[in-house]
Amino acid sequence: MEERKKKRKRYGGGSHGNRSSLDGSDDEQMHLPNPMVGFNLPGYRRPSVMRMLPQQAIGPPFFYYENVARTPRGVWETISRFLYDIEPEFVDSMHLSAAARKRGYIHNLPIENRSPLLPLPPKTIFEAFPHYKKWWPSWDPRRQLNCLQTTVASAKTTERIQCLLARSSNPPPPSVQKYVIDECRKWNLVWVGKNKVAPLEPNEVEYLLGFPRDHTRGVGKTERYKSLGNSFHVDTVAYHLSVLRDMFPNGVSVLSLFTGIGGGEVALHRLGIHMRAVVSVEIGEANRRILRGWWDQTQTGTLIEVADVKSLTPDIIASYVGRFGGFDLVIGGSPCNNLAGSNRHHRDGLEGEQSSLFYHYFRILDVVKSAMARM
DNA sequence: AGTAATATGACCAGAACT
DNA sequence: AGTTCTGGTCATATTACT
Numbered sequence: 001m002e003e004r005k006k007k008r009k010r011y012g013g014g015s016h017g018n019r020s021s022l023d024g025s026d027d028e029q030m031h032l033p034n035p036m037v038g039f040n041l042p043g044y045r046r047p048s049v050m051r052m053l054p055q056q057a058i059g060p061p062f063f064y065y066e067n068v069a070r071t072p073r074g075v076w077e078t079i080s081r082f083l084y085d086i087e088p089e090f091v092d093s094m095h096l097s098a099a100a101r102k103r104g105y106i107h108n109l110p111i112e113n114r115s116p117l118l119p120l121p122p123k124t125i126f127e128a129f130p131h132y133k134k135w136w137p138s139w140d141p142r143r144q145l146n147c148l149q150t151t152v153a154s155a156k157t158t159e160r161i162q163c164l165l166a167r168s169s170n171p172p173p174p175s176v177q178k179y180v181i182d183e184c185r186k187w188n189l190v191w192v193g194k195n196k197v198a199p200l201e202p203n204e205v206e207y208l209l210g211f212p213r214d215h216t217r218g219v220g221k222t223e224r225y226k227s228l229g230n231s232f233h234v235d236t237v238a239y240h241l242s243v244l245r246d247m248f249p250n251g252v253s254v255l256s257l258f259t260g261i262g263g264g265e266v267a268l269h270r271l272g273i274h275m276r277a278v279v280s281v282e283i284g285e286a287n288r289r290i291l292r293g294w295w296d297q298t299q300t301g302t303l304i305e306v307a308d309v310k311s312l313t314p315d316i317i318a319s320y321v322g323r324f325g326g327f328d329l330v331i332g333g334s335p336c337n338n339l340a341g342s343n344r345h346h347r348d349g350l351e352g353e354q355s356s357l358f359y360h361y362f363r364i365l366d367v368v369k370s371a372m373a374r375m
Numbered sequence: 376a377g378t379a380a381t382a383t384g385a386c387c388a389g390a391a392c393t
Numbered sequence: 394a395g396t397t398c399t400g401g402t403c404a405t406a407t408t409a410c411t
Contacts (some may be wrong), residue, residue, distance in 0.1 A: 068403060101403080146400095161411095186400095343402085344405070346405075
């Protein structure tokens with residue numbers, strides 16, 4: 001893998017954001033588009049440029065890779081280099097949802113004739129949760145939520161806010177307003193009573209992310225927040241995957257890596273795309289249970305659950321390829337733990353303990369590719 | 376013992392200044 | 394062109410609690 005030749009490629013052109021480094025190595029900062037709408041989004045059609053995929057990037061299989069947009073420098077360049085030099089598509093789901101979610105996607109799907117899930121999801125807090133209007137103070141200007149993360153504010157935090165507001169004037173002085181709103185932005189708090197803010201409930205997070213109600217029910221609350229925070233935004237992913245519907249009228253077979261709670265599977269289901277078979281790899285036991293529960297309620301195809309990507313040897317992959325006649329889609333988002341900004345401890349980059357599992361995504365995809373080339 | 380709540384900055388990129 | 398300021402982030406280690 002290390003021998004893969006380094007290519008210098010700057011997407012988006014321009015010298016914006018350049019920073020010369022002291023050691024003489026080149027700046028490799030990926031340009032993030034503004035607005036962050038990828039190649040296109042419903043209601044945000046950019047002048048759609050034809051994209052030419054490198055020859056070796058073209059399927060079968062189709063593949064779809066996801067990770068956080070804001071990584072330490074050079075990470076997306078490396079990911080792109082491994083994934084056949086495809087330009088990442090950066091999308092902030094705030095353009096399709098009431099909550100922000102800045103993510104990069106690398107895939108070899110067509111980008112023409114996409115269609116969104118209908119009805120389009122609410123794009124403001126009040127459209128999503130009308131009852132919060134009642135206690136929303138006029139000095140809180142938020143109309144959308146920030147990124148839904150894996151943990152929520154402690155009761156102490158909301159209590160501090162409540163006490164502070166209780167002994168302030170109405171409206172509170174600017175310094176108090178600023179403190180409260182900063183905390184609300186930081187923790188995604190909503191107004192649920194007089195002077196009272198609270199984190200979103202797990203079922204509200206499910207709704208904002210496009211999952212069916214109670215999708216994650218049955219595991220601990222903390223666990224639900226964690227699994228949901230690590231998940232796809234279903235409507236965004238479904239928009240990208242929608243082009244598969246007409247291409248596979250008889251359904252698809254899917255290799256799903258780092259499945260989590262099954263955001264990709266839910267997206268395909270909501271698109272009306274039948275899944276003949278899904279081989280799912282997910283390390284979390286609770287997540288596997290959640291996916292199995294949903295599958296048994298909604299699906300008729302075959303689900304095979306595997307715990308660890310490391311256990312997928314070339315032989316095993318080849319046997320699945322043979323058994324299911326190849327995979328139509330390889331989908332997954334590899335761990336962001338060591339890339340995400342909120343990690344205070346081990347933001348070690350792509351070589352970090354969990355995030356380096358990306359290389360298994362590439363490895364497995366490449367094995368599937370070559371096995372299918374021999375079919 | 377296992378589970379849940381709580382406390383805990385750093386880094387990066389843009390905006391808004393000088 | 395450089396500086397300061399501001400906002401925002403698929404989290405982890407420790408402590409408290411069953």
